Amino acid sequence: MRFSSKSLVFLLALTLILSAGNSFKVAGANKVTIKFFSNLPDRTAGQGRLEQLLIENYMKANPHVEVKVEALQDEPYKQKFRVYTAGNQLPDLFMVWGQPAFFDPIMKGGYAAELNRNDYKDYGFFPGSLDGFSMNGKLYGLARNTDLMVLYYNEKLFKDNGIQVPTDYDQLVTAVKAFRKLGITPIAQNGRDSWVLNILYQDLVIKESGDQSLIYKAIDQKEKFAYHKHLLAAAQDLEELVKIGIFQDSFIAADYGAARNLFGQEMAAMFYMGSWETGLAVDENFSASFRNNVSVVAFPGMKGQGKGRTTDMMGWFGGGYAVSSSSPVKEEAIKLINYIMAPENWAKNAWQLGLVIPGQKYDQFMTGNENKLQLQISKILNKATSFSGTPWNDAATPGFKVDSQTIIQEFAAGMKDPAKFLEACDQAARKAKQ
Numbered sequence: 001m002r003f004s005s006k007s008l009v010f011l012l013a014l015t016l017i018l019s020a021g022n023s024f025k026v027a028g029a030n031k032v033t034i035k036f037f038s039n040l041p042d043r044t045a046g047q048g049r050l051e052q053l054l055i056e057n058y059m060k061a062n063p064h065v066e067v068k069v070e071a072l073q074d075e076p077y078k079q080k081f082r083v084y085t086a087g088n089q090l091p092d093l094f095m096v097w098g099q100p101a102f103f104d105p106i107m108k109g110g111y112a113a114e115l116n117r118n119d120y121k122d123y124g125f126f127p128g129s130l131d132g133f134s135m136n137g138k139l140y141g142l143a144r145n146t147d148l149m150v151l152y153y154n155e156k157l158f159k160d161n162g163i164q165v166p167t168d169y170d171q172l173v174t175a176v177k178a179f180r181k182l183g184i185t186p187i188a189q190n191g192r193d194s195w196v197l198n199i200l201y202q203d204l205v206i207k208e209s210g211d212q213s214l215i216y217k218a219i220d221q222k223e224k225f226a227y228h229k230h231l232l233a234a235a236q237d238l239e240e241l242v243k244i245g246i247f248q249d250s251f252i253a254a255d256y257g258a259a260r261n262l263f264g265q266e267m268a269a270m271f272y273m274g275s276w277e278t279g280l281a282v283d284e285n286f287s288a289s290f291r292n293n294v295s296v297v298a299f300p301g302m303k304g305q306g307k308g309r310t311t312d313m314m315g316w317f318g319g320g321y322a323v324s325s326s327s328p329v330k331e332e333a334i335k336l337i338n339y340i341m342a343p344e345n346w347a348k349n350a351w352q353l354g355l356v357i358p359g360q361k362y363d364q365f366m367t368g369n370e371n372k373l374q375l376q377i378s379k380i381l382n383k384a385t386s387f388s389g390t391p392w393n394d395a396a397t398p399g400f401k402v403d404s405q406t407i408i409q410e411f412a413a414g415m416k417d418p419a420k421f422l423e424a425c426d427q428a429a430r431k432a433k434q
Helices: 007-020 046-061 074-086 100-108 155-160 169-181 195-209 214-219 229-243 256-264 275-282 288-293 330-341 346-352 372-383 398-412 418-433
Strands: 023-026 029-038 065-071 093-097 146-154 185-188 268-274 294-298 315-317 319-323
Touching: 029 046, 029 074, 029 330, 046 065, 046 275, 046 330, 046 346, 065 330, 074 093, 093 100, 093 330, 100 398, 146 155, 146 275, 146 372, 155 288, 169 185, 169 229, 169 268, 185 256, 195 214, 195 229, 195 268, 195 398, 214 229, 214 418, 229 398, 229 418, 256 268, 256 275, 268 275, 275 288, 275 372, 288 294, 294 372, 319 330, 398 418
Parallel strands: 029 065, 029 093, 185 268
Antiparallel strands: 023 029, 093 319, 146 268, 146 294, 146 315
């Protein structure tokens, strides 16, 4: 940017720059810099690429705006987020998980700017999708995706080895044992992150009990983890699965990327993960063989002993966006979040690019060219008879989240038996209520 060589003009321009912070005025234009904090570090593929494209399109349409992106993987993101919050220096626009353990303290602390709910009446958000981003009737964030926990599998590995794709729990156990005998990892697992182990345990609780509210009652101490037969049965199921080798060796040390790559490189038969991985079918980081053979089923229900059905799902509305209440460019940041989440931008492109199941209605964006995973997950979603809501490790306080994830990791590593695991869960629940 050029300024007049005359010292008076130069000093005037400098004064304007220094006094305006993130926003400054030159030649009649308001220059604005928005700091954007994202959990999508890969800006060349998947949701990260879509996020980046929308940001770039916004800057083209608004030349006075510059968006500076800082993007980290989930766990480093959470650590940096805590640093920003502690110093009350949150970036102008940031990603949030609409779950009590993460977003409730942010809303209660006044760190997130209130959004005008009327602005989104035509955005097509699914019923309940904004509940986790709201408090006391006020809206503080927007949901990005519909999260549904499913079982991805490699058709070729099942077919070549004569193993049946599991449609009930007994078949899952049979498949695990068969793949282990062949030296093939049954399910790729990111045990280092631990949260997926929490979700798997809750899925087993649902399949054993048929009661979506049971685990939340236990967190609230209206039931006891240690004394409920279905909570115990689910713990015993998980212990059995680990003992028969359901996951890769050293799964406790594997992070998300390692588990995903193990599956994508066709070294694991299955991948227990969320609907946000519909992009596996189009991810060119993996071979054509994998992309052609990746498929998905619902996590199977139990035949006989379990009361839960395959259609009783782990499902919730997860990641989304919020704006800092202390942002010096709050108005422009809200315009950006509204642009990104406009149905013709996020929902349309996320669906048509085969990346995720949006948190907004997407029927009008279906083209007939959807990839296989999209169609299969949509079918699973439409057949669902119940949804869990927020995973149990995220359903209480931040402290309970840490405790429950540590406990499940120790349990999966064989450091606790089912009884000790459940006792520790009760202790964490009591601590959360104090």
